[in-house]
Amino acid sequence: MKTYIAFLRGINVSGKHKIPMAELRELCDSISLKEVKTYIQSGNIVFKSELQNTSELESLISKAILKSFGFEVPVIVKTTSQLRDILNDNPFESEDEIIRKQVYFVLLNDLPKISELTKFKVESYENEEFSISDSCIYLKCKVGYGKAKLNNNLIERKLKVLATTRNYRTMHKLLELSY
Structure with a gap:
């Protein structure tokens, strides 16, 4: 049995797509996910499963949420080793940046097309830096994510992928919970 981390997009934000974490844990138990833990209200689930395919797990969780809560929720599932690699590859790793809460991880569901990536790589945003890997865009938002122009919606629109x-x-806490 392998440990996975599921990231739900857009739940419990501004009163929309409300999913209580206790109900989410029960739902995950009902679809045969094991040792289910949630972390904060934004849709982070750590669990174990016999299934080995992250796409199958994403679909399983997404369909269960639709059936139970009546709305679609995009789901991205990573293994513990994938999450550890994402954190280890963070180019903005420094105590000063972390303390000021400038570092964010935009998890990508799919690889963007080369043409979209090429256009995106040359973009520039004041007080913001980014670095791209296969499964994540690392953000450094010098004035905080709330004021960032380079946000999740913009990245999804420009790269035409789910993120x-x-x-x-949060990322470090989820890794810690996965052990």
Whole structure:
């Protein structure tokens, strides 16, 4: 049995797509996910499963949420080793940046097309830096993510992929919970 981390996009934001975490854990138990833990209200689930395919797990969770809560929620699933690699590859790793809460991780569901990536790589945003890997865009938002122009919606629109964003603290906590 392998440990996975599911990232739900857009739940419990501004009163929309409300999913209580206790109900989400029960739902995950009902679809045979094991040792289910949630972290904060933004849709982070750590669980174990016999299934080995992250796409199958994404579909399983998404369909269960639709059936139970009546709305679609995009889901991105990563293995513990994928999450660890994402954190280890963070180019903005420094105590000063982390303390000021400037570092964010935009998790990508699919690889963007080369043509979209090429156009995106030359973009520039004041007080913001980014670095791109296969499964994540690392953001450094010098004035905070709330004021960032380079946000999840913009990245999804420009790269034409599903994405969800988490901060440094959340990513590290999820890795810790996965052990």
